[in-house]
Amino acid sequence: MAADPVSVLQRIFGFPDFRGVQRDVVSRVLAGENTLAVMPTGAGKSLCYQLPAVMLEGTCVVVSPLIALMHDQLRAAEAVGIRAATLTSVDENRAETRGRFLDGALDLLYVAPERASTADFRDLLDRGKVALFAIDEAHCVSEWGHDFRPDYRLLRPLLDSFAGVPRLALTATADAHTRADILEQLGIPHEGMIVAGFDRPNIRYAITPRDGTTRQIVDLVRATPGPGIVYAQTRAGTERLAEALAVTGRPVRAYHAGLDPAVRAANQAAFVASEDMVICATVAFGMGIDKPDVRFVAHAGLPKSIEAYYQETGRAGRDGDPAVAHLFWGAEDFARARQRIGEVEAHRQPGERARLNALGALVETAGCRRRILLAHFGEEAPAACGNCDNCLAPPKAIDATETARKYLSAVFRTGQMFGSTYVEQVLTGKSTERSLVNGHESLSVWGIVDGEETILLKPVGRALQLRDALRANPHGGLEFGPAARAILKGEEPVALVLPPKRERRRKGEAAANPVGDPLFEALRAKRRDLAREAQVPPYVIFHDSVLREMAAMRPASIAQMAGIAGVGQRKLDAYGEAFLRVIHEN
Known part of the structure; x- marks a missing residue:
């Protein structure tokens, strides 16, 4: 010893x-x-x-x-x-x-x-x-x-x-x-x-309202090289996304409990061994994997809690290299979550509501995402982290209380039975057969929103559902939730965060783990060969960070290679000469 x-x-x-x-x-x-x-x-x-x-x-x-x-x-x-x-x-x-x-x-x-x-x-x-x-x-x-x-x-x-x-x-x-x-x-x-500190400074956090989720995730995959995990909320959702993401040209597989066990195991093994695969999965996937080189984690819907979000996003960038965590959410996510809370044991409901409210604060903030995330775990953080969407491109925060009151008034005067699309048509005065039949064109709320205010209606509708001022009934219509009264009476303001318009990133522009050095690529190729021979994932041989240091230092002897962090005696004995030959030949 x-x-x-x-x-x-x-x-x-x-x-x-x-x-x-x-x-x-x-x-x-x-x-x-x-x-x-x-x-x-x-x-x-x-x-x-x-x-x-x-x-x-x-x-x-x-x-x-x-x-x-x-x-x-x-x-x-x-x-x-x-x-x-x-x-x-x-x-x-x-x-x-x-x-x-x-x-x-x-x-x-x-x-x-x-x-x-x-x-x-x-x-x-x-x-x-x-x-x-x-x-x-x-x-x-x-x-x-x-x-x-x-x-x-x-x-x-x-x-x-x-x-x-x-x-x-x-x-x-x-x-x-x-x-x-x-x-x-x-x-x-x-x-x-x-x-220890909860901060993962190498992860760039971003949270965006859903607006064509598949297209949004396709853009993310195209812009971010390396292995990635896309979390969907249903088994069918994982398969739909996997099929849609094939357009990116990346290898893509699905993973969920409904797959044949052999297929599920094969898909997991392929992902663990891959250096560029995207796997579309339910949230159970990843807890059983210690894959260090995951370059991005995307959520196609709201996670269960901030703790779950932290754990799931934490599967990215475990090797310390830059990684991306992007959450796409919709107001209906919060509605479903509140419905689930009503189905659990009464003594657990207050804690579940607190968790959901914490998630609401995270997605709604105009400030630093990381600050809110760390504060949830009782950790102090600077006002700005410099590595989340709000810090990198500060959004515009406006007072949307009056628009929110108009929205709630329209929901009330149309009988709390119509969905958001119809409510917005009433507010903007868009005549339809349904509005004529229902006599809604004579209401005081008909056409009271116009001009630039119209672009606020969809985000205001999301915000009202997130705050539980509006809820979806079983038929998809909107009805008042407990927070509606205070907003209608002007006692509770509604601040709205409008994210800045972002230009679509060119492929590879935001590469979280850029490659291209011929020696680095040659070392990766040797690692793949050794991993295949040993029947282990490539990262078990060496992490990318170790190969980058080899490429930068170009050690000429076993003694020099031993000085590289992550090269222990066992690995030095097993693989040192093989990698030295690659360095010598390149």
Whole structure:
């Protein structure tokens, strides 16, 4: 066992030193103290248990929610020489894995919470040597979390039965309430909580009202090279988008629970291995993937909460390179979300409404998106981040209260039974057979909006639905919500954000990870060959950032290559000569 964690870090992972709060977390674990680490995606959470697992006597048991995630982390651990295994329902070598654990031949053992809470598994651990419990995605233990998993609640007895074994809980997405619940549920003292900054400065956030969603996402895909994830809200939506995005010329696949399991697994494997594929998926996709080079995440509809949005967008740019997160939303998203809230247990409704209101503030703001996002997690942020749509191209904020009152008046006087298109026709005085038959052309609201005010009607309609001043009835007509009265009486102002007109970006103009250096491309080609031969995704060999540094430094020897961050001893031995030959030949 090495006495110095930094020397182990350099030898195995190839990093010169710890990043952020990693040193503090690792120090607590090595001292045998129970810890909750709240760290943003891409901050190196897995290293906080992988490194102690190598240094401590015995095996680190990692509880993880998804089999795909476990297998992904298994590949990454084995690639740097860590002795690791998974014990899941799909593994055919379970007897061998149990034997390796009992023989003390495992540094890491990954299991799902369902297995970890069984008596059989506890019996197995009793007969071996456990060095550490690591509970990944720890927010799943909290009913207040956005991804509650009841089986996580059953872990406490297991942890308590190994009182001398330290426990490390890890999450990237937990507000203050959820963090307190994690501490209580997993028996970790408050002083054992380490919260790193939530900021992901390499991600550029953008939020846009839907206006031809498919066209908007096609434009984004064309403008942003590299792998990307497009989240749709339905299974059918993923397939429609995948078909439509084929026009970009990029490889595109769909992913959802309704696909044949073999097809789903093949599509996921193809995406993980690809350097330019776009996958259209439901939101469950990505939680089980540790793919570092995702260059963009697009939402074709509203996520469940800010926590979910943060986690889903956090799947972009895990390698630290620039990435884009673009959300496209509609007023009907908020209407559906409010309907769902009415269907959950009464004691959960206040929390769900608070989450939806927080999302509303994020999409409506004329200010910095990142500031609102970080404030939700209790973190102070500058007034402007310089890397979100509102900071890069400040929108115009206007007082639209009078237009909103006209809109509400039209909804009321037409009987609260017509949709937005008809309401807008009444307000602008557009005569139709329906308006004649209904006698609406004689109403006081007929034609009271004209000129430049007409362009405000659609965004005002969205804003009123977002604020719950208007709701859609089961037949698609608009009716008053609880916020309507205060706006009609002039007691509640309606500020409207009008985004600036943006020119369509030329292909490759906003490349988040520009390529083109012949040596860099040659190194990527060699990486693809080695990955195919080893049957692992290319990033398991080396991240793009490592290849860029190779291209810039052009090391001429193994000793020089060893100085590049991310080149540990195992990878140096396995791939160093191959990459040196590419550098020499180019």
